[in-house]
Amino acid sequence: MGKGGILTLTSDGKQLASGRIERTVPIRYELDEGLDVGEDTGTPVDLSYDVPFKFTGTIDKVVIDLKPMEAATAAENEQKKREADLAIGMQQ
8 A cells, every 4th residue: 555656647548647656645545535537525646735626627538447457466455455454443
């Protein structure tokens, strides 16, 4: 968690920008945290980011292209999820 990743922004099939986010917010997102398009109303993706940053243009289409995850990464993520679930359970 919080490992970062590559972010690529495209519009009309053209890459507008791409870059690495070195560290994402190192917490587990809540179930009510959705995918916001045009405005971020919840938890920021980076600690230096302030919400909401409303977009005032027109968004005609949003495509999310998820790449397959390597088995080792998936297993590591599942282990971290179990650890987080256990920690949350102990706090309640």
